[in-house]
Amino acid sequence: MNASVAMSGRERAALWDRLRPGLSGDDAELTARVIWSVLAEPGDGIAGQMIADLGAAPALRLVLRRNAFATAAALRAEATAIARAVAQAYDEQGREPLPGVRAGFLRWHPRMTGTLIETVFAMAAASRCTLLTPADQHWPPGMSDLNDHAPLVLWCLGDPALLAEFSHAVALVGTRASTGYGTHVATELAAGLADRDWTVVSGGAYGIDAAAHRAALAAKGRTVAVMAGGLNSFYPRGNSELLARVARDGAVVAEVPFGTPPTPFRFLARNRLIAAMASATVVVEAGRRSGSINTANHCGELGRPLGAVPGPITSPTSGGCHYLLREQPAQLVTSVEDVVELASGREGPAPEPLADPDDPRYGRVITALSATRARRLSDVAARCGLSETEAATLLGVLLLDGTVRSGDAGWVSVPRRE
Structure with missing residues (x-):
């Protein structure tokens, strides 16, 4: 040897x-x-x-x-x-x-x-990296799910302990050509996760990735960037300063050795590491052919929770997210609470009801409904002694709260879950 x-x-x-x-x-x-x-x-x-x-x-x-x-x-x-x-x-x-x-x-x-x-x-020998193998304490535990396709080694600039925080890590990924909307959402989600002591994992690219890393750093949180090329130089070069900050305050990691250039097929291979390193992946904004859809597919193959943020139906950069919500087992994500719920596998706190608990009319409307037999608006109004206009307004609020449900046959009450 x-x-x-x-x-x-x-x-x-x-x-x-x-x-x-x-x-x-x-x-x-x-x-x-x-x-x-x-x-x-x-x-x-x-x-x-x-x-x-x-x-x-x-x-x-x-x-x-x-x-x-x-x-x-x-x-x-x-x-x-x-x-x-x-x-x-x-x-x-x-x-x-x-x-x-x-x-x-x-x-x-x-x-x-x-x-x-x-x-x-x-x-x-000339680098400042730490070399990790699967036998090491800080090896990302989720990599074992890749089986024979797991990385052989990992090169890390920064704190290697961040790589082992699988149960409290979320991948935020998306298009490089992000819109103002996508950048705003990525920033809000990453900052919220950092505030809640979650590690933000992404790929260091322009657009959504960069917004996620920047927001996590600004919130004094933890972030990990996974590279497609060797750590002798950062790619894209326009993010070199950002990635240097990630290496200083978080971690930058690669499986390929020094001197390896990032290529399209290596970016696709890199995506499996992003999906494996986090307990859940959220696609913030992505076109139908975005590489982030590849990351989402790896997430699905690993059996990890997958989330997607909806966008304007007229925006091509949200087409991939809408595809995931329509065709894949992706969950709708609209807030950092949704992300935490997705990644932790538990329901978040129940939202405050919109119906005013001090307004007795809501109780009268609910009492007038049946959980098994639909009733027309006119019937509900007559049973609770209200005008149809007033009853319709109250039913609309209760509908948003999930207390009632509307169908072609009329209105029914929704049993409260214990």
Whole structure:
């Protein structure tokens, strides 16, 4: 393993001491996980399953070939041989062979040659990051739900303890091209969550993400930004100052190694981390084809609560939210109380009734109704001794309170829930 990173054991040990302050771990496994994060794209299920089944270091020893092959045929032959070796390792453990190893090696090999691995380690040595693995205390607990598609390591700038606050974390996501309405709602929700001691998770992008991070910081709350590229530079560059503040007062995290550029497919892979890191996700404002819909889909696959904020029906930037409310199991979100209720799985405090409790006419109207038999307005008015206009006004207020219900057949009372 030493030759693979051009470092002595002492140099690697010193690197881990600095990148993992106060954390212990197997040096070979740490080294192998970092190398695997260089070789495999985020969410590579074959790499993830091999590491889970065999361990990062043993799996890497089976597949790592730093040499270039003279011909494509020679590379394919080596891929076949490696697949057989991995199958044998599985057989020795009494496991069924893992399909896809040959194709996996052909994906990983271009990154094995050259100096890419050494460059990542050199950039890590010059960074201010903390390196986390699934065995660490601050590893986000929700990542385990991603199974073989979970990240292999996480690089963190800032406070890694924030990553472990799954039960009190909410993801606020949305379009980069946010309107004034969307920005206002994201700001209100993030500030309200921060005031209630919830961590706000988002993706650091323009628009809704940036509004959520800024509001959480302004409220002296906690916020985490999940990046699609390496932490050697922030993207988008226009948010560099904001993300530097998040790194100082919160946490900025990435699964990809240093020097990895953010690309469209890496943004999509990053979205699964946002969904996994929070106990609920709320889409504040998003078009039908927004990447936030991808985050919402990951949320649904993980079985996490999903919320969406409605917007004007004439606004394309709310079309995605309306789609989620119509076609997906998303709950309507209009306030921070709705978000807390969604994320905590409990109902919030009952709203104050609109009906004046000191006005006896409301009691007369309710008494005139039946829970099982609908009554016309004229019948209700006659039973309680009021004009139809007056009775209609009182019924309208009770309808908003949820005390009565209206249908084609007339009005009925709604039994009070204990």
